[in-house]
Amino acid sequence: DACGGHSGGGAGSPAAYRTWISAFASAIGGRPALVVIEPDSLGDYSCLTQQQIDERNAMLRDALAQFSAHAPHTWTYLDAGNPAWIDAATMARHLDGAGLRQAHGFSSNISNYYGNSRNIGYGNAINSVLSASYGYTKPFVIDTSRNGNDSNGEWCNPAG
Numbered sequence: 462d463a464c465g466g467h468s469g470g471g472a473g474s475p476a477a478y479r480t481w482i483s484a485f486a487s488a489i490g491g492r493p494a495l496v497v498i499e500p501d502s503l504g505d506y507s508c509l510t511q512q513q514i515d516e517r518n519a520m521l522r523d524a525l526a527q528f529s530a531h532a533p534h535t536w537t538y539l540d541a542g543n544p545a546w547i548d549a550a551t552m553a554r555h556l557d558g559a560g561l562r563q564a565h566g567f568s569s570n571i572s573n574y575y576g577n578s579r580n581i582g583y584g585n586a587i588n589s590v591l592s593a594s595y596g597y598t599k600p601f602v603i604d605t606s607r608n609g610n611d612s613n614g615e616w617c618n619p620a621g
Contacts (some may be wrong), residue, residue, distance in 0.1 A: 464508035475520055486531035494535040495602075498564070499500040500571040503555040508564035514558075516534040529563065536565035539603055541587060543570050544579045545612070549586035554569050556587070557595050558609045574619050576611035577603060 472478035473564050489496075498521060506514050521539065528535045539561055556567055567587065569580045575613040592598050613619045 463546070464505040469595060475516060475529070478520050479523055479620035482520075483527050483531065484534070485522075488526040489528075489532035489535055491532075491534060494532065495526065495538070495616060496532075496535055497538045497540055497568045497602075498528075498538040500568070501542065503540060503552065504546050506555070518559045522563065522604065525560050525563040537563075538549050538566050538568040540563050540571055541567045541569045541583070542574045544575050549583060550590045553587050553590035553594065557591065557612055561591070562595075562597060564599065566602065568602045568609060572604065572606040572607065574605075574607050574612040574615075575604065579611070580608075 472481055472549075480583055502517065502521065509517070525537055525539075528537050539559055541556060547555070555561055561567060567584070569575075575583075580603040584603070586599070588598040611621070
């Protein structure tokens with residue numbers, strides 16, 4: 462969430478991130494796990510330079526490589542935001558640039574409030590673009606922990 466700043470923080474440099482993600486993947490080791498890599502990291506590039514986008518994508522691709530090398534039974538998912546944030550075609554481009562081919566799949570609705578039908582439609586739309594533009598599709602997971610009432614337009618803690 463580079464532009465909105467709501468998910469700020471994290472490692473201070475690409476080297477620090479590489480060290481952290483390598484330790485994280487190594488700690489999982491041979492145990493089975495499911496990891497959503499960097500929620501909100503691909504949602505908005507409007508305030509980033511191309512060099513910053515390239516650096517972010519390199520870090521995400523490296524994270525996927527770290528899990529492959531150190532946690533081979535981990536299913537990795539790159540986060541695709543939510544159905545109301547970024548359109549499916551743009552998100553498919555962001556996901557592919559970040560190395561989605563090396564991930565098990567992608568996720569949507571992390572810590573968000575959109576209902577299953579909207580997220581399923583969004584995931585299917587992303588896969589349609591991935592298929593048409595890049596020649597592959599991926600499974601996706603939906604965070605359903607907060608979406609029982611769908612969203613009423615508020616991005617954080619909607620009433621009801």
